[in-house]
Amino acid sequence: MNNSVLNRAADNIRILSMSMVEKSNSGHPGGAMGAADFINILYGEFLNFDPDDLAWPFRDRFFLDPGHMSPMLYSILHLTGAYSTEELEDFRQWQSPTPGHPELDIKRGVENTSGPLGQGHTMAVGAAIAERFLRERFGEWMSHKIYALVSDGGVQEEISQGAGRIAGYLGLNNLIMFYDSNDIQLSTLTDAVTSEDTAAKYKAWGWRVISIDGSKTDEIRTALKSANNEKDKPVLIIGKTVMGKGAVTESGESFEHQCSTHGQPISNAGASFDKTINNLGGDPSNPFIVFTEVKQYYESVLNKKQAYANKLQAEQKKWEKLNPLLAKKYKRFFNKEFPGLDFSEIEHKPGIASRSASGNVLAYLADHVENMIVASADLSNSDKTEAFLKKTGAFRYHDFSGAFLEAGVSELTMAAISTGMALHGGVIPACATFFVFSDYMKPAIRMAALMELQVVYIWTHDAFRVGEDGPTHQPVEHEAQLRLLEQLHNHSGHRSLLVLRPADSYETNVAWELAFENKNRPTGMILSRQNIPDIPAKKHSTRAKDAEQARYGAYVVNDAVDQPDLILIGNGSEVSTLRQAAERLLKDDGIAVNVVSAISEGLFRDQENSYQKSILPDDIPKFGLTAGLPSTLRGVVGANGVIHGLDHFGYSAPAAVLDEKFGFTPKNIAREAMSLLESKR
Numbered sequence: 268m269n270n271s272v273l274n275r276a277a278d279n280i281r282i283l284s285m286s287m288v289e290k291s292n293s294g295h296p297g298g299a300m301g302a303a304d305f306i307n308i309l310y311g312e313f314l315n316f317d318p319d320d321l322a323w324p325f326r327d328r329f330f331l332d333p334g335h336m337s338p339m340l341y342s343i344l345h346l347t348g349a350y351s352t353e354e355l356e357d358f359r360q361w362q363s364p365t366p367g368h369p370e371l372d373i374k375r376g377v378e379n380t381s382g383p384l385g386q387g388h389t390m391a392v393g394a395a396i397a398e399r400f401l402r403e404r405f406g407e408w409m410s411h412k413i414y415a416l417v418s419d420g421g422v423q424e425e426i427s428q429g430a431g432r433i434a435g436y437l438g439l440n441n442l443i444m445f446y447d448s449n450d451i452q453l454s455t456l457t458d459a460v461t462s463e464d465t466a467a468k469y470k471a472w473g474w475r476v477i478s479i480d481g482s483k484t485d486e487i488r489t490a491l492k493s494a495n496n497e498k499d500k501p502v503l504i505i506g507k508t509v510m511g512k513g514a515v516t517e518s519g520e521s522f523e524h525q526c527s528t529h530g531q532p533i534s535n536a537g538a539s540f541d542k543t544i545n546n547l548g549g550d551p552s553n554p555f556i557v558f559t560e561v562k563q564y565y566e567s568v569l570n571k572k573q574a575y576a577n578k579l580q581a582e583q584k585k586w587e588k589l590n591p592l593l594a595k596k597y598k599r600f601f602n603k604e605f606p607g608l609d610f611s612e613i614e615h616k617p618g619i620a621s622r623s624a625s626g627n628v629l630a631y632l633a634d635h636v637e638n639m640i641v642a643s644a645d646l647s648n649s650d651k652t653e654a655f656l657k658k659t660g661a662f663r664y665h666d667f668s669g670a671f672l673e674a675g676v677s678e679l680t681m682a683a684i685s686t687g688m689a690l691h692g693g694v695i696p697a698c699a700t701f702f703v704f705s706d707y708m709k710p711a712i713r714m715a716a717l718m719e720l721q722v723v724y725i726w727t728h729d730a731f732r733v734g735e736d737g738p739t740h741q742p743v744e745h746e747a748q749l750r751l752l753e754q755l756h757n758h759s760g761h762r763s764l765l766v767l768r769p770a771d772s773y774e775t776n777v778a779w780e781l782a783f784e785n786k787n788r789p790t791g792m793i794l795s796r797q798n799i800p801d802i803p804a805k806k807h808s809t810r811a812k813d814a815e816q817a818r819y820g821a822y823v824v825n826d827a828v829d830q831p832d833l834i835l836i837g838n839g840s841e842v843s844t845l846r847q848a849a850e851r852l853l854k855d856d857g858i859a860v861n862v863v864s865a866i867s868e869g870l871f872r873d874q875e876n877s878y879q880k881s882i883l884p885d886d887i888p889k890f891g892l893t894a895g896l897p898s899t900l901r902g903v904v905g906a907n908g909v910i911h912g913l914d915h916f917g918y919s920a921p922a923a924v925l926d927e928k929f930g931f932t933p934k935n936i937a938r939e940a941m942s943l944l945e946s947k948r
């Protein structure tokens with residue numbers, strides 16, 4: 268293809284991008300204008316997709332890290348036919364499909380929601396792992412490339428360390444990342460904050476690095492060709508680009524390389540909108556137009572893409588005929604179907620920790636779910652994911668026969684990689700660490716919740732009962748924080764995250780079952796380090812059957828009394844303490860108590876009002892017990908109830924001593940409950 272048409276197309280992307288920002292009077296034109304040359308060559312000459320079906324599972328993926336460059340993405344997707352002119356003109360407006368930062372819309376070519384810098388390219392690493400995992404099982408025919416674009420901000424974010432290390436360690440030769448290196452960031456030039464040798468850094472991680480002039484069509488093409496032929500390593504193409512490329516002032520002087528064009532209409536920044544469009548060969552009175560030759564060029568591009576997709580899909584059909592069982596399997600993988608899963612087959616020894624019960628579930632899943640990928644941030648023996656690891660094996664350099672990612676000590680990276688796996692599709696990711704370190708994962712959890720992705724978070728060592736490790740390891744406010752996402756609804760109107768803290772091994776089974784049913788949102792599981800006695804079965808029932816009621820979010824675990832004197836409410840291991848307190852109250856004071864296990868407030872509040880009232884009638888005194896902040900249970904216990912929780916960081920001492928000192932004993936709880944009842948008399 269002759270470069271003059273390509274350069275016209277890149278200029279067209281620049282004009283569209285700056286015009287979108289100008290029209291909405293908000294947004295980020297500078298970076299988009301600089302990276303236009305790359306995105307143009309990538310989509311024009313490399314990225315494989317099916318124009319008729321952008322969700323085709325074996326398409327190449329493009330992950331955008333700097334979401335603020337959304338005008339560039341919408342512009343290229345306009346040239347390839349997925350967005351209309353009106354939609355570009357509607358940039359950043361209410362309910363437009365062109366929001367300020369791109370929001371996941373695979374059917375229209377947006378592979379990831381982006382905005383928090385650093386996560387987008389880490390998701391690409393996750394997608395690249397998923398691709399290698401599937402290729403290993405189904406063959407070379409289905410292999411495809413994962414492209415990412417990262418900017419100065421994404422390279423500076425700490426998460427890039429984890430993403431770079433893991434991609435290099437695993438030799439993700441299907442990953443090609445373009446670094447839009449324009450030496451400018453939001454408030455300064457990059458030299459105000461960094462003097463690192465980025466190429467050397469990535470090389471040290473095991474990447475191949477190609478440095479080019481990122482505005483030059485030939486150099487971009489050569490680099491992408493070479494990256495596509497790379498057999499061993501992930502490739503970083505460092506492209507030196509020009510912020511606000513083509514911008515000029517009213518008097519026609521260059522206004523390129525200006526920090527001010529990062530995040531406002533170029534006319535506000537000091538450039539001339541009209542003169543810049545003239546300079547880029549466009550018509551200021553018609554800024555949203557696509558040049559005729561560019562239109563023709565992209566028509567020919569789409570024909571080529573279609574021909575490629577047709578060819579591959581024919582190959583796919585042939586393969587499916589020859590391998591009918593495998594063909595069924597990959598379809599199941601992508602449809603998130605799990606035939607034959609029966610959690611009631613999973614047996615536990617009595618009175619084990621819920622982390623161990625989860626380990627038993629994982630051992631079962633290793634045998635029954637072939638497309639599950641589990642990760643741990645260097646805690647597999649402690650968080651009990653090793654039950655899965657031992658049966659499946661860890662990923663190694665160019666070896667994806669296993670199904671376990673040893674992520675190293677990098678919780679945020681691990682969580683964002685899990686997001687990327689879920690985005691790629693075909694696999695079910697779960698990742699684990701200590702509950703207290705969920706703090707390190709929150710930004711990625713939030714993105715998975717926003718994107719409505721099935722990711723499972725396994726958090727063990729759920730309370731101050733980690734004991735001697737002290738306050739740095741004792742989660743307190745964490746459950747309350749995560750349950751905030753239970754209150755936050757996703758764009759489909761559902762609770763964006765489900766948080767489950769099971770009270771014994773039977774509830775742990777149910778929690779895992781729910782995690783598999785939760786196909787359109789993440790699930791977090793909060794599990795104990797210490798053993799927990801199993802809750803006894805109710806009269807004429809089995810514990811397994813009783814525990815199924817955890818599906819309602821909260822239920823009475825003992826033989827319920829119609830008119831109890833008191834209701835005790837908790838979750839996790841506190842339910843056991845409450846049960847013992849209830850026995851004391853009945854024996855010593857003749858008080859009739861219902862004990863409620865509230866595995867998830869969110870699930871509970873989604874039940875019929877009549878059910879909620881039957882479990883927690885208004886007129887009965889309520890007492891809550893939580894190892895977390897008292898506010899963790901406030902929504903369930905209600906304003907008039909009393910909650911015994913923790914309102915400090917905890918202390919270093921053996922767990923039993925802490926239970927005693929913090930008043931988490933059946934005796935103390937019975938005493939406090941009695942004073943609540945007395946205060947009501």
Ligand SMILES: Cc1ncc(C[n+]2csc(CCOP(=O)(O)OP(=O)(O)O)c2C)c(N)n1
Nearest residue numbers: 298382383384418419420421451452453529
């Ligand atoms: C995690 C995170 N922190 C801060 C921001 C705010 N922010 C948006 S863009 C940006 C830096 C922009 O620099 P660069 O990535 O080089 O983009 P360019 O200015 O070149 O377009 C910052 C700090 C963000 N989006 N995400």
Ligand SMILES: [Mg+2]
Nearest residue numbers: 419449451452
């Ligand atoms: Mg920059």
